Amino acid sequence: MSDNKINLANSFNIIGQVISIEPCGNGRINKTFKIETIDNNNNKHEYILQRINTNLFTNPKLLMNNIELVTDFVKECATKDGSDMDVLNIVKTNNGENYLEDADGNAYRVYDYIKNSKSVDSCADNPALFCECGRIFGEFQNMLRDFDASLLTETIPDFHNTQKRYNTFIEAIKNCKNIERFYKAKETIKTYMQLAEKHHLPTIITSKLRNGTLPLRVTHNDTKLNNVAFDRNSNRALAVLDLDTVMPGAVCYDFGDAIRFGCNTEDEESTDFDNIQFNENLFREYTKGYLSSAYNFLTDEEIESLHKGAMVMTFECGMRFLTDYLQDDVYFGAKYEDNNLNRAKNQVTYLQRLIEKEPTMLDIIHSELNDILENSNNK
Numbered sequence: 001m002s003d004n005k006i007n008l009a010n011s012f013n014i015i016g017q018v019i020s021i022e023p024c025g026n027g028r029i030n031k032t033f034k035i036e037t038i039d040n041n042n043n044k045h046e047y048i049l050q051r052i053n054t055n056l057f058t059n060p061k062l063l064m065n066n067i068e069l070v071t072d073f074v075k076e077c078a079t080k081d082g083s084d085m086d087v088l089n090i091v092k093t094n095n096g097e098n099y100l101e102d103a104d105g106n107a108y109r110v111y112d113y114i115k116n117s118k119s120v121d122s123c124a125d126n127p128a129l130f131c132e133c134g135r136i137f138g139e140f141q142n143m144l145r146d147f148d149a150s151l152l153t154e155t156i157p158d159f160h161n162t163q164k165r166y167n168t169f170i171e172a173i174k175n176c177k178n179i180e181r182f183y184k185a186k187e188t189i190k191t192y193m194q195l196a197e198k199h200h201l202p203t204i205i206t207s208k209l210r211n212g213t214l215p216l217r218v219t220h221n222d223t224k225l226n227n228v229a230f231d232r233n234s235n236r237a238l239a240v241l242d243l244d245t246v247m248p249g250a251v252c253y254d255f256g257d258a259i260r261f262g263c264n265t266e267d268e269e270s271t272d273f274d275n276i277q278f279n280e281n282l283f284r285e286y287t288k289g290y291l292s293s294a295y296n297f298l299t300d301e302e303i304e305s306l307h308k309g310a311m312v313m314t315f316e317c318g319m320r321f322l323t324d325y326l327q328d329d330v331y332f333g334a335k336y337e338d339n340n341l342n343r344a345k346n347q348v349t350y351l352q353r354l355i356e357k358e359p360t361m362l363d364i365i366h367s368e369l370n371d372i373l374e375n376s377n378n379k
């Protein structure tokens with residue numbers, strides 16, 4: 001534990017003496033640590049310390065302003081609705097700021113650690129966890145229904161504008177200076193381009209947002225399973241984490257990104273492409289949980305768009321990995337030379353499985369919705 005980190009932790013309004021600061025979580029963007037402290041009465045306290053990636057989030061002030069607005073709003077909703085949802089709580093600096101900028105321009109923030117919580121990267125062995133994950137993301141969207149989106153800064157403009165992402169991808173292909181990488185990626189690039197054209201993936205959601213078929217809402221935009229805190233004992237979903245990308249968006253982005261990450265039988269980092277399948281059972285669980293808390297505010301068009309969101313988010317994320325590969329890993333970074341190419345191959349293999357399962361996904365969505373409607377009518 002370096003003195004620097006201890007000093008950093010002590011610049012925030014934490015209780016007690018720091019006893020440990022350890023790296024935690026699997027986020028790709030920010031660096032995350034868990035702080036443990038002990039107070040004079042021997043009580044332990046836990047916090048999360050994060051270094052904000054200011055290469056992407058170039059304006060941490062506006063980013064933290066967004067997070068403060070959203071967490072305050074959700075806290076109020078949870079109290080009003082009698083919900084047991086826990087909400088990230090920003091620990092202010094000793095000067096009362098919601099983040100700290102050091103002399104080198106690095107930005108840090110601290111949250112209370114969600115009490116008695118754990119995070120999970122897969123729920124293949126415990127499908128009920130994924131139902132919980134869906135329920136809490138549905139509830140989160142539901143709470144943000146009346147939030148005034150004009151108060152939010154777009155922290156990363158056009159984050160899920162798949163059409164723009166596609167244009168950037170095409171530009172990256174044209175401008176790629178790394179010839180070796182270009183040739184290694186050629187077949188994968190071709191597959192992405194063919195699927196884009198055949199299934200209209202770059203425009204299928206963006207065009208519906210533009211013409212008003214799908215409403216623009218406030219969404220989370222990064223709904224990976226590991227962005228939910230679960231109760232260590234009961235496995236109930238306690239809180240939604242990683243609020244950096246809460247921005248205007250389509251509900252199917254959130255549904256879709258959760259399915260992209262959670263229903264792939266292989267991890268995002270896996271290179272065992274032949275083993276990549278769509279886990280139908282987990283899809284049913286997520287859909288059940290999500291619709292239970294979201295069905296009463298979704299429009300028919302939104303319900304019909306959910307499975308498309310899974311395809312579009314997988315396409316988009318894979319394409320972002322591939323773009324990054326062509327641009328020498330400037331965004332996501334890489335643990336080894338072809339990491340981003342392999343991530344892109346993983347995603348495109350999974351995308352093909354999702355496309356095959358389109359009718360199955362739609363059937364499950366309809367049957368889960370019918371069950372919920374029947375149950376609510378019988379009450």
Ligand code: GN1
Pocket residue numbers: 026027028029030222224227242244245268317
């Ligand atoms: C990043 O930070 P993390 O790991 O939750 C990325 C997401 C990608 C994801 C892929 C701000 O999320 O958009 O889907 O990696 N977040 C940002 O694993 O770009």
Ligand code: MG
Pocket residue numbers: 027028222226227242
């Ligand atoms: Mg995250």
